[in-house]
Amino acid sequence: MPVRRSILGIDGPQSLARSLRDAQYIADEGLATAAYLALALGKPLLLEGSPGVGKTEAAKAIASVMGRELVRLQCYEGIDASAAMYEWNFPRQMLAIRQAGSDYVNLYADEYLIARPMLLALQTPRDRILLIDELDRSDHEFEAFLLEFLSDFSISIPERGTIRASEPPVVIITSNRTRELHEALRRRCIYHWIGYPDPALEAEIVMMRSSVVARDTAHRVVAAVGRLRAEPLAKPPGVAETVEWAEAATILNEQGVPWPRAFARAIGVVLKDQDDLAYVAPNIDRLIMGSAA
């Protein structure tokens, strides 16, 4: 197994965590360790977690730390090779035949090949990071196909032969865990489950993401969101919602709405489901202010 202790000057989980923080992303030690190991061992990083905990953000931050472009492949049911790997540019091929007349023309030259995210990452592993987003939305056929890609980082194009990566590209996979991914895939990856951050960390994230939010507001929003997440809601608020709630309440407060009211008025930013709003409405003061109120 090829092991590289230092990747672009990153020589351990702590140094990666520091770099990520410079890229405006606060990673806990578990995530920093998993991400560092994935880079050092040259394995794909599989991030699972509830919607809105910052899986895609983590991938963006890692790309920014490494100074590489992030190529994102959004998965959906029925995603296939022509959307994920490559596609021939048929109209141009047709035109080329017409123009060539009796001359020889290579219809499978690079100019007729449209590279999709997986092929792009393979061709230029030093410049790009591949993000395979929400893999749980794809079907089993695509997962099996991805497995093949991840095991030897090559793509075979019938008309061209096999294209191999000069070095394994960095691959980050995210999943909301709406279904279990196949064991063979999980086994190949370095895995991290991103949970909701603990309150202190989340408050830090809020303040980093939004410069207008005061420390006190951040802490109160984080506590309120924590109480909301303990309720059986259809859409528990993610970290992005926490940040938006803190911002929205701050703006309302600047316009003259007094404090606890500002939180309640901005609730639409954090709960985006009519049933959830109706469920929370009777207890809103308790949820926002804590048991003391």
Add this chain to the structure above:
Amino acid sequence: MTLPRPLAPFLNFAQALRAAGFLAAPEQTQSFIAAVGLVGPKSLMDVRRAAHATFGPPPERHEEFDALFDEIFLGRVLTAPAPGEPEDMPNAFDAGAFEPILAPEDEEPSGADASVAERLFARRFADDESEALRVFARRLPQALPRRRARRLMRGKGRLADPRRTFRHMMRRDGEVARLLRRARKERQRRVLLLIDISGSMKSNTDGALRLAHALVQAGEQVEVFTVGTRLTRVTRALVRRNREQALQMASGLVADWDGGTRLGEALQVFLSVPRFAGFARGAFVIVISDGLERGGPEVLRQAMTRLDGLAWSVLWLTPLAADAHFQPRTEALRAIAPTIDRLGDGSSPQAIAGEILHFAKGGRR
């Protein structure tokens, strides 16, 4: 070949993981050992994080994983892991501690009324093979509703297939002979079966589970949950082909046999776990319950409204409907009437099978 002694605990750990049913392939062990070297290790916490990253235990089994880790690396023997599959549920629904009561009860809860007592005991299934279930399994794949999938396949359809057309053309020196087409594939709709196992459903649960097994075996994407005072996913047990084994495993997973029903609350829990709610989206939902609810009907109504919004269709089967003059009289059933597409007979596996086949074939009334 003898291995260096310091490696022993790492290999033992992988073995222990495998024995406990975790995923621990040789390549993961290899990664783990390499990872430990990479992260320092300055403390045991580094080793633990490396283990989490390389073996990737599912979040609901983190505690069990850590206990094994402590046992191997700290020599600390901890309690045995809890049986069953604790799903990632929100803290709000903690329906009491897990206390199996093995002694048989003298006094059975009355069949007519939902009982408050949470009776947690394992129980045996009556062995009953029925022709009806075989017929059901045979007919089901054709009967189940289908939906259009995103995947394309060659054949007659409205969409052009440029790649194949182009290849075809090349073989004829660039002459466009005909346009080849492709069509969207069709797939079975997901089926979600919720079985009420409270005391008032006592005489029906065995049959319902046998039917559930047939359903899981015959359908492509089926999930089965039991609902009593808590919610238990039993699909994992029912995928076993052997019915005896499957039902035995299922009965081992369920801890709240014949207790009271808090259907509304259990459904709310179901809906607040994103991956479960995601499964219900566009699914054919079947509920087998008499609708005798301990909680208020309002909670149940809210949950059913949300479930109805997600689902393709909701079929509610109650054993009480075996009576031809049955009218939904209980408060809960009346409250949820607008959210269900059909209220049918759930008195026996045969009746349930008949209802499902009929409804699935387009008998939505």
